[in-house]
Amino acid sequence: MNRQFTITIFSENHSGLLNRITIIFTRRKMNIESITTAKSEIPGIHRYNIVVEATQDQVEKVVGQIDKQVEVIRAYLSQDDEIIHREVALYKVLNRPGAREKLEKVVDSHGAKIIRDEKDYFAVELCSREGEIDILLKDLQPFGVCEFARSGRVAVTKAMDHMNDYLLALEDECSC
The missing domain is CATH 3.30.70.1150 (ACT-like. Chain A, domain 2)
Structure with a gap:
């Protein structure tokens, strides 16, 4: 059964990434209901919020493919009650x-x-x-x-994920 999901992606800011992400949806014949992207709280890191209506299985597969993109730091999905x-x-x-x-x-x-x-x-x-x-x-x-x-949807998780701690730790690892 189709439900609404929000996919959140943290990535480096490289040209062409948004195109590659949207192609993943196109190949699966999945329509994007809304998409927003902007700088995150961490310099050099961008945040995408993508809203889709699909089955959980379909969305999990898409998130897995997005996560494999070189510039993507982390991608995850949320339901409306989690954000x-x-x-x-x-x-x-x-x-x-x-x-x-x-x-x-x-x-x-x-x-x-x-x-x-x-x-x-x-x-x-x-x-x-x-x-x-x-x-x-x-x-x-x-x-x-x-x-x-x-504007399209902007979202943060209800759970205390400490995403910026995770991103800063990655940044420290990469700058060594």
């Missing part, structure tokens, strides 16, 4: 006469905030889970959403 995850969403909403007060009520009820008030539009920001982002998008439609962007 803390969020997305950031930006909504550009038309600035119509008399709409601000109603818009503020909708925005406040979702824990979002208006981050820019321009002559033609409002920019709204929400940091939350996927479902809440989708609900706010639906609730903003009557105001006229003219642009919408979301």
Whole structure:
């Protein structure tokens, strides 16, 4: 049975690695629902969060293949109940006469905030889970959403893994 998994990868920052990782998914005909990558807390190390819907067996095989990539330091998978995850969403909403007060009520009820008030539009920001982002998008439609962007999932494990201790130890080994 397909479930949602988050694959977290720590790697060196080398060109072509992201392409090789996505090819692993393509070969298995597995769609990536979301992908984020950025510098980690350790200099020279990047962190990827990849969300997929698949069976546990399929995802374990993919993680095994990713782990074999030379530049990959560690890859592992998590289920939603094992991680803390969020997305950031930006909504550009038309600035119509008399709409601000109603818009503020909708925005406040979702824990979002208006981050820019321009002559033609409002920019709204929400940091939350996927479902809440989708609900706010639906609730903003009557105001006229003219642009919408979301970050994709960022996540950390609930367990105290001390991943940065592991990465620093590896860095010390390599610099000897």
